[in-house]
Amino acid sequence: MSEQATVLVVDDNSDNIDVLNGILRPFYKVKAALNGELALKIANSKHKPDLILLDVMMPGMDGHEVCRRLKASPITSDIPVIFVTAKSEIEDEQIGFALGAVDYITKPVSVPIVQARVKTQIALYNQQRELENKVKARTKELENTRAQIIRRLGRAAEFKDNETGMHVIRMSYYSKFLADEINANCDWAELLFDAAPMHDIGKIGIADNILLKPDKLDESEWKEMQRHVDYGAEILGNHDSPLLSLAVEVCIYHHEKFDGSGYPHQLKGKDIPLSARIVAIADVFDALTSKRPYKDAWTVEKAFNYLDEQAGKHFDPDLIEPFKNCIEQIKEIMTEYADEHERTTYGNE
Known part of the structure; x- marks a missing residue:
């Protein structure tokens, strides 16, 4: 017997x-939230609901805003939303559908209508996921080829920057681990895995006398160095491809800092795209735990302490613990893709 949908x-x-719970409980697992904030928290939990019945008129955050936030996040964007509301004007329905809702039920609710529409939307959701799995299986070889090309592009920037050879591979794995840990949409996590290696592709456009300068950069040189994010966006270009669009996003924003002190746009907090907030952690962590000509590799513990110190400053504080939860996977990648002649230590220094 298949597991009940939630x-x-x-x-x-x-x-x-209570009314909706009574209608649905015989057929589904039912969770409840009395406000939009709690609804978003449940939707972002490890065990996401398969469908959301959402009231529109609520104090504080109304249903429209809840739906808007659900659809804007890669973690919750695929969850079908049905509005359940006393507002029955055509304009109200248009707003709901424009926000990404799949259906609209008016109050007072009809038992057979609620049961039928919930059953239909959950069946469609399951069918969609099954079709997506089939497509993934059929295109795996193409995806593998694409991933290899992308990693070679990332390596091109590393050769220019004198970075270690496996950096882009390791940090792309770390990015995916973190995306999976926060329960991001599986397709989006895979796209991030492929997009992350291109985060510094723009360094190809930076002159060697600046990029490889052993001393501290002066103000004009530092401004030019910062332009590598713009060069990266220019190299990748504007495309309809979800992968390249995400790569451009990562490229432009991965040097933004949570407190607004980063570049190029001094974005703050959640205004920084989730992709860039994830890549920032993965990129810095790998840089810290890798040996460079000017420093020894940090231990994992020391690097984690640094992430803790920079939570809320450089990094999104909500992503630090989930990243640390990936420690076993991280260690496996550090070993499997270690740089030549480099041995990473996991304990105390």
Whole structure:
């Protein structure tokens, strides 16, 4: 027998929740939230709901804003949303569908309508996931070829920058591990895995006398160095391809810092795309734990301490613990893709 699907009911009126719970409980696992904030927290949890029944008129964060945030995040964008509301004007329905909802149920609810529409949308959701799995299986060889090309592009920037040869491979794995740990959409996590190696491709456009300068850069040189994010975006160009679009996003924003002190746009907090917040952690962690001509490799423990110190400053504090939870996978990659003549230590210095 297949596992029951989970439906999240969001309504600020507990009586309405009780009604929907009574209708759905015989067929599904039902979770409930009395406000938008709690709904987003549940939707972003490790065990995501398979469908959300969402009230529109709620105090604080209304249903439209909840839906907008769900669809804007790669972690929750694929969860189908059905609005359940007393607002039945055509304009209201248009707004809901424009935000990404799949259906619209008016109050007072009809038992057979709720059951039928929930059953239909969950079946469509499962069918979509099954089709996506089949497509993935059929295109695996193409994806592998694409991934190899992308990694070679990333390596091109490393050769110019004198970086270690396996850096882009390791940090791309770390990025995917973190994306998976926060329960991001599987397809998006795979795209991030392929896009991450191109984060510094723009360094190809930086003159050697600046890129390889052994001394501290002066102000004009530092400004030119920062332009590698713009050069990277120019190299990758504007495309409809989700992969290249994500690569451009990572390229432009991975030097932004959570406190707004990064570059090029001094973005703060969650205004920085999730992809760039993830890559920033993966990139810096690998740089710290890798041997360079000017420094020895840090231990994992020392690097983790640095991430803790920079939480809320350089890095998104909500991503640090999930990244540390990936320690066993990280260690495997550090060993499998270690640079030649380099041995990484995992314990204390």
